[in-house]
Amino acid sequence: MFLKFSLALAVDLLFIASSTSQKFESSQQWWNLARTELAAALNVRDNWNVARNVILFLGDGMGITASTAARIYKGQKKGMNGEEGYLVWERFPNNALIKTYNVDRQVPDSAATATAFLCGVKVNYETIGLDPVVPFDDCEASKDVSTHLTSVLQWAQDANKATGIVTSTRITHATPAATYSRVANRRWECNRSEGMAGHGCPDIAEQLVHHNPGKNIKVILGGGRQPLGATLGIPDEFTCNRTDNKDLTSEWMKSKHDAGFKARYITSAAELRSLDHSSLDYVMGLFADSHLPFVEDQAPGSSNTPSLAEMAIAAVRQLQKEDAGFFLLVEGGRIDHAYHNNLPKKALEETIAFDEAITAVLKEVDLDETLVVVTADHSHVLTINGYPNRGNDILGLADVSDVDGLPYTTLMFTNGPGFNITSNGKNVTRADPREYPLQHGEHMSQTAVPLKAFQETHGGEDVALYAAGPMSHLFHRLHEQNYIAHVMAYAACIGPSAGENCGRPSFASKLDDDDAFSLPHSPLKRSSAGFNDLSSVAPEVSAAAAAQVASSAGIRMTSAAGTPLTGRPLFNVPKKPTHSQASSASSSPAKIGSKSKTSSSSSAHKFPTLSPTLQSLLDRSQQSIINALGLERIQHTQAFSSVQDVSNLLGKPAFEAPSHDM
Numbered sequence: 261m262f263l264k265f266s267l268a269l270a271v272d273l274l275f276i277a278s279s280t281s282q283k284f285e286s287s288q289q290w291w292n293l294a295r296t297e298l299a300a301a302l303n304v305r306d307n308w309n310v311a312r313n314v315i316l317f318l319g320d321g322m323g324i325t326a327s328t329a330a331r332i333y334k335g336q337k338k339g340m341n342g343e344e345g346y347l348v349w350e351r352f353p354n355n356a357l358i359k360t361y362n363v364d365r366q367v368p369d370s371a372a373t374a375t376a377f378l379c380g381v382k383v384n385y386e387t388i389g390l391d392p393v394v395p396f397d398d399c400e401a402s403k404d405v406s407t408h409l410t411s412v413l414q415w416a417q418d419a420n421k422a423t424g425i426v427t428s429t430r431i432t433h434a435t436p437a438a439t440y441s442r443v444a445n446r447r448w449e450c451n452r453s454e455g456m457a458g459h460g461c462p463d464i465a466e467q468l469v470h471h472n473p474g475k476n477i478k479v480i481l482g483g484g485r486q487p488l489g490a491t492l493g494i495p496d497e498f499t500c501n502r503t504d505n506k507d508l509t510s511e512w513m514k515s516k517h518d519a520g521f522k523a524r525y526i527t528s529a530a531e532l533r534s535l536d537h538s539s540l541d542y543v544m545g546l547f548a549d550s551h552l553p554f555v556e557d558q559a560p561g562s563s564n565t566p567s568l569a570e571m572a573i574a575a576v577r578q579l580q581k582e583d584a585g586f587f588l589l590v591e592g593g594r595i596d597h598a599y600h601n602n603l604p605k606k607a608l609e610e611t612i613a614f615d616e617a618i619t620a621v622l623k624e625v626d627l628d629e630t631l632v633v634v635t636a637d638h639s640h641v642l643t644i645n646g647y648p649n650r651g652n653d654i655l656g657l658a659d660v661s662d663v664d665g666l667p668y669t670t671l672m673f674t675n676g677p678g679f680n681i682t683s684n685g686k687n688v689t690r691a692d693p694r695e696y697p698l699q700h701g702e703h704m705s706q707t708a709v710p711l712k713a714f715q716e717t718h719g720g721e722d723v724a725l726y727a728a729g730p731m732s733h734l735f736h737r738l739h740e741q742n743y744i745a746h747v748m749a750y751a752a753c754i755g756p757s758a759g760e761n762c763g764r765p766s767f768a769s770k771l772d773d774d775d776a777f778s779l780p781h782s783p784l785k786r787s788s789a790g791f792n793d794l795s796s797v798a799p800e801v802s803a804a805a806a807a808q809v810a811s812s813a814g815i816r817m818t819s820a821a822g823t824p825l826t827g828r829p830l831f832n833v834p835k836k837p838t839h840s841q842a843s844s845a846s847s848s849p850a851k852i853g854s855k856s857k858t859s860s861s862s863s864a865h866k867f868p869t870l871s872p873t874l875q876s877l878l879d880r881s882q883q884s885i886i887n888a889l890g891l892e893r894i895q896h897t898q899a900f901s902s903v904q905d906v907s908n909l910l911g912k913p914a915f916e917a918p919s920h921d922m
């Protein structure tokens with residue numbers, strides 16, 4: 261909902277407006293920042309709408325460490341210290357942690373993880389779209405259609421939604437392939453692939469162009485002409501090269517024209533920029549024979565290679581024409597590739613491009629009706645070493661070893677090709693990083709364990725997920741990765757959550773324009789300007805400004821609450837504000853009787869200790885409770901601590917069967 265986002269954005273804008281020239285923040289600034297963030301948190305409402313659109317942004321290999329590094333890098337590129345900034349998705353109202361392991365591996369690959377978050381089932385390492393009973397590389401077993409999984413992209417098509425895939429990798433690479441293909445080996449990108457050639461298993465490119473649901477994807481933008489038999493340059497020996505003389509891009513065009521559709525196949529950024537979306541039904545844009553070049557290696561404003569943001573925007577504009585909404589996957593796919601070669605600068609530039617793509621798309625969509633999910637498939641073995649000073653170049657040196665006396669960099673990896681030691685047969689010596697261009701895109705960070713080029717491994721820890729829009733609050737704790745597909749389906753009422761399987765709580769049908777029982781609306785509306793520079797968050801906000809924002813959120817902030825603990829014992833509790841709702845409920849169970857005695861239906865009761873979900877339920881149920889029980893009885897009710905308590909008060913289940921208009 262716009263409301264949830266608008267406040268955080270407004271807070272950011274306040275910070276931006278009052279940026280400071282001092283290097284570090286004062287205690288007053290930190291205090292005000294926290295009070296403002298608290299006010300914003302208390303204003304969060306869950307969005308129970310049915311999602312017309314779902315957009316999944318997937319940062320391949322963008323683990324939590326990678327996000328932190330990119331956040332700092334983004335800020336430092338703008339002259340800030342960096343740590344205080346945010347990537348755009350880090351301001352989303354709902355976050356979760358995701359367990360990424362595969363059925364048969366503790367540390368996963370991108371094919372099986374993509375199958376999990378797109379098809380809703382965890383599967384075997386390096387397999388795509390197949391039940392885990394199919395062993396890796398087993399073409400014969402994969403022919404059994406009973407093992408074929410369906411993806412959220414298929415579910416969207418089944419609901420007459422338009423679908424699109426955008427990536428900076430080959431369009432046949434693991435992540436996008438999991439939206440439309442089933443293969444027992446992710447490397448079966450073209451017909452020449454070992455293990456399947458001659459065994460009757462269709463390759464990934466073939467499935468994209470001729471099988472369901474690939475052939476019905478309306479927007480296909482990325483790289484990978486070679487696996488489709490449409491190479492424009494010299495064939496790349498590391499990329500699957502067809503031997504059947506098929507040009508699947510021509511076959512794709514022919515099939516669309518034969519069916520009476522207006523379709524275009526394009527190969528340059530210039531063509532993408534001049535597309536007339538109003539006259540097109542289908543578009544396939546393949547801008548490289550293999551992956552798109554790294555951002556770091558591209559000439560700015562290239563007429564050949566579009567940015568990820570340009571592709572994502574083109575996709576959204578094409579898909580938004582559709583009556584029934586759309587599903588879109590946008591992958592920042594080369595973050596992973598840069599990390600596999602221990603190249604932090606390149607990976608961070610790819611992550612900034614991912615950030616820019618999401619920022620651009622957020623200006624195009626309405627979060628009232630669009631679920632936006634940002635996550636990673638898995639992490640990498642990247643780490644952030646201690647203890648650089650605040651604002652230290654994230655690509656620079658962290659400290660000096662007290663063993664070999666040599667400095668070490670902040671960003672390092674536990675394994676990979678950046679291993680850099682020499683031995684005289686007696687002593688082993690680590691390279692001195694001061695002798696290397698640390699800020700260069702081709703500079704490899706040092707590693708502990710040597711591995712060959714591009715073989716740095718994925719990391720096995722959890723990744724983060726960030727979500728905004730309808731049902732984004734269902735991402736709320738540590739989840740298995742396959743849960744993601746089910747939330748997207750439930751949000752949009754498609755696939756396993758189509759029809760009667762998409763019930764909403766009874767209060768959800770009353771969400772719109774229910775002024776009597778909504779939380780106070782912030783006058784600070786969401787504006788596209790709010791998405792322009794979310795990184796510029798220097799914690800500089802005056803007490804008055806913080807109070808103003810808090811007030812707009814319906815939070816009264818007294819002078820005591822607006823003052824840091826300066827001059828007081830460190831762990832002393834500040835003087836309890838007389839009327840501050842935030843402080844009065846912070847150490848005791850929420851009690852209706854302890855709240856305002858007003859019976860006016862225009863005054864909502866807020867219980868800051870409750871979860872947003874339960875609070876939302878209460879917001880929507882108060883009139884019913886008052887009607888059913890009478891105000892006096894309510895005032896003597898001790899506490900709500902669960903949905904059951906609310907159900908008990910209502911005398912009926914708080915959650916009802918779905919209404920017909922869902």
Ligand SMILES: [Zn+2]
Pocket residue numbers: 321370596597600718
């Ligand atoms: Zn990878």
